[in-house]
Amino acid sequence: MPELPEVEHVVRALRANITGRKIISAQLKLARIAPEVSSAQFNRKLRGARIDGVDRRGKYILIQLDNRKVLLTHLRMTGKFVALTVDQDLPPHAHVIFYLDDERRLVFCDMRQFGRMLVVATSKLQETRQLAELAPEPLSEEFSVDYLRDTLRGSRRPIKHLLLDQTKVLGLGNIYAAEALFFARINPFAIPAKLSKQRVDNLHAAIKKILSEAIEGGSTLRIDLEDSGSSYIGTSERFWRVYEREGEPCVNCGTKIRRVTQAGRSTYYCPKCQRR
């Protein structure tokens, strides 16, 4: 499910819901979710810790603890957090359960079991392999036109593929990469190194626009954020210009949206608006 905007919503909801709570115990029910530790070690590292805050780096969720550790979570495709009150049953695919000091349980559910958790020392956070190579935050000053131009300059793989590389451009997934290219009117097969300065400017603006609109809940996104106990945190419903619109008319020119497979993923684009 989640690309950067969805993860940001999960982070905000978690921050509002669990900051200040203490983890009484942590039950890792499916070992592959935290492959670097046993379930006993997982509990040992987390039990007794108070949650000081919740942050995000790219698509990673960082749950800051007061025991000088951070719980890193990646939702991958289908990971979700849900907060349960005492009287509520576990939902399907509940793989990790955090028993909190207010009698609620924070549950990590993941149908496809791709999600991952990792407990790292706060002092080692920067050098953690999963975070160390990530590109700058796309909504920060650091992600500048100059940065993007320098990044694209050396690359000859199709631009859509590069946009999914989190070490080059951070936060986009298959949907927002397609949408950003549509807004910038760039063909997904275009060669990054060959893009004109103007097109790089357009792409830079499009990435910022797509992500910030999705986060702030503009016209493209309707947020369904629940503070109260039971519902899934950070779900959303939205409308896309090209994604999953194969055969439908382009909103700009009416040409049928095309779907192609690129690097093993579906890519949607308007063949008329998005010329190479």
Add this chain to the structure above:
DNA sequence: ACCCTCACCTGCACGC
């Protein structure tokens, strides 16, 4: 270094 393919899983929509 790059680029591609596949693997990891379950569930759902679709066609026969």
Add this chain to the structure above:
DNA sequence: TGCGTGCAGGTGAGGG
């Protein structure tokens, strides 16, 4: 109804 196929918003390993 039932079964096979393809597909799903992410990443990482392994090959050329």
